[in-house]
Amino acid sequence: MVEKRRYRRFKQQYTVRFGTEDLSESGFTGDISKGGAFIVTNHLVPLDTRIHVQVHLDPKNFVMFEAVVQRHRLVPPELRDEEQDGFGVRFLYPGEVVADLVHTGNPTFELHFSSPEQLQCFHDRELTQGRLFIATDKVLRIQEKVLLSLCLDFARATVEHEATVVHITLAHGEGTHPGVTVMLADPDELKARIRPVLSQPSQ
Numbered sequence: 105m106v107e108k109r110r111y112r113r114f115k116q117q118y119t120v121r122f123g124t125e126d127l128s129e130s131g132f133t134g135d136i137s138k139g140g141a142f143i144v145t146n147h148l149v150p151l152d153t154r155i156h157v158q159v160h161l162d163p164k165n166f167v168m169f170e171a172v173v174q175r176h177r178l179v180p181p182e183l184r185d186e187e188q189d190g191f192g193v194r195f196l197y198p199g200e201v202v203a204d205l206v207h208t209g210n211p212t213f214e215l216h217f218s219s220p221e222q223l224q225c226f227h228d229r230e231l232t233q234g235r236l237f238i239a240t241d242k243v244l245r246i247q248e249k250v251l252l253s254l255c256l257d258f259a260r261a262t263v264e265h266e267a268t269v270v271h272i273t274l275a276h277g278e279g280t281h282p283g284v285t286v287m288l289a290d291p292d293e294l295k296a297r298i299r300p301v302l303s304q305p306s307q
């Protein structure tokens with residue numbers, strides 16, 4: 105299967121300094137794009153770690169990024185003349201960085217269901233997949249915890265469930281909506297909690 109990348113990558117080599125709390129580690133870019141970069145270095149930061157990245161464009165100018173480590177590359181000794189160790193990072197959106205400044209607690213999203221049929225549709229689609237898309241303008245970040253409040257209006261009941269943000273969608277022109285995709289903490293547990301009310305008639 106051919107791998108499809110969202111952004112075109114450029115084989116540009118820039119000196120890089122990086123770290124989780126400071127810029128004590130160094131390396132250089134193997135390639136770079138609008139969405140991320142591959143950093144050639146012997147110091148591999150753990151996957152899913154958020155780091156500061158300083159890319160030196162020339163001796164006097166540099167740019168700073170916040171990034172998340174997404175993959176490692178370990179090259180066997182006999183192949184290091186052709187490739188080198190390093191890791192790939194995804195640059196964070198500005199909104200993800202701002203979320204750290206304005207975050208005051210787990211955001212709550214209310215999902216209203218007016219009939220058992222509507223809840224059944226949610227059960228068969230989103231719960232089966234274990235994830236769902238929520239249209240929102242809220243500033244959130246990847247791996248942030250959110251609370252889903254399922255308002256079962258027809259049964260006069262509410263079921264709450266924790267979820268984790270796994271993808272952020274930005275609005276791109278007309279007809280697109282910003283939002284987040286969240287992964288349910290325990291889809292089977294949520295199914296068990298709403299199953300008893302699926303057969304109840306609308307009130």
